[in-house]
Amino acid sequence: MTTDPQASVKKEKPQRPLAPLREADNRLVTAVITACWVTALAVVLVLTSTGALPREQRWWTWTCVTGVAMGLFGLWYVPVLQRTRARTAARRSRERGAAEADAQASDSGYESLDKGSKTVSSTDTPGRSTRS
Numbered sequence: 001m002t003t004d005p006q007a008s009v010k011k012e013k014p015q016r017p018l019a020p021l022r023e024a025d026n027r028l029v030t031a032v033i034t035a036c037w038v039t040a041l042a043v044v045l046v047l048t049s050t051g052a053l054p055r056e057q058r059w060w061t062w063t064c065v066t067g068v069a070m071g072l073f074g075l076w077y078v079p080v081l082q083r084t085r086a087r088t089a090a091r092r093s094r095e096r097g098a099a100e101a102d103a104q105a106s107d108s109g110y111e112s113l114d115k116g117s118k119t120v121s122s123t124d125t126p127g128r129s130t131r132s
Contacts, residue, residue: 033071
């Protein structure tokens with residue numbers, strides 16, 4: 001009787017289905033991160049005023065100020081970015097719908113070979129030759 005020594009290793013675990021993707025509220029995420037930077041700035045300022053933060057470590061203050069500034073910029077920019085993306089998606093959807101409507105309207109089977117080229121072939125210009 002031959003047994004497969006790898007039989008117990010080959011057993012696969014049943015895979016759970018993947019959870020559906022969720023959209024996060026980007027403004028909330030940005031606001032929470034900005035609030036964390038504000039808190040860090042407050043802590044650093046208290047440590048600096050009490051003398052607990054050595055002089056060579058005071059660059060942390062500017063790190064926190066930069067974090068707060070970037071967070072405030074993010075709070076302004078995230079909605080702008082989302083609106084722009086939504087407008088672009090809507091425009092592309094309309095263009096795709098128009099292209100599909102054009103494709104359905106032309107059921108004759110004729111496809112123009114003109115792809116927007118502005119070149120003129122020698123057959124379109126009688127009396128002129130393309131040869132020198």
